[in-house]
Amino acid sequence: MKCAKCVDEGLQSQVYPGGTVMTLMSSSPYFDKAGVYHSHDPNERSTDYRCSNGHIWHEVGRSRCPAGDYGGSFHRSYPANRD
Numbered sequence: 667m668k669c670a671k672c673v674d675e676g677l678q679s680q681v682y683p684g685g686t687v688m689t690l691m692s693s694s695p696y697f698d699k700a701g702v703y704h705s706h707d708p709n710e711r712s713t714d715y716r717c718s719n720g721h722i723w724h725e726v727g728r729s730r731c732p733a734g735d736y737g738g739s740f741h742r743s744y745p746a747n748r749d
């Protein structure tokens with residue numbers, strides 16, 4: 667993962683994930699008729715990130731099913747610029 671603001675500005679940075687908060691709904695993984703493994707996890711996880719250039723952001727989304735038909739789209743939000 668890269669910091670989108672650093673990519674925009676042509677900077678390089680390290681990214682540090684912060685705490686992750688997850689909801690606690692149960693999910694039932696299964697193998698479909700073709701024997702393909704699916705894991706449709708309804709839990710949203712939200713994680714704070716910080717980069718070494720001081721940008722911070724927040725991501726919310728669901729884990730991607732290994733078969734690729736569920737989840738996997740994480741919404742990234744940046745706090746309003748304070749300076």
Ligand SMILES: [Zn+2]
Nearest residue numbers: 669672717721
């Ligand atoms: Zn950055």
Ligand SMILES: [Zn+2]
Nearest residue numbers: 704731733735
């Ligand atoms: Zn699936």
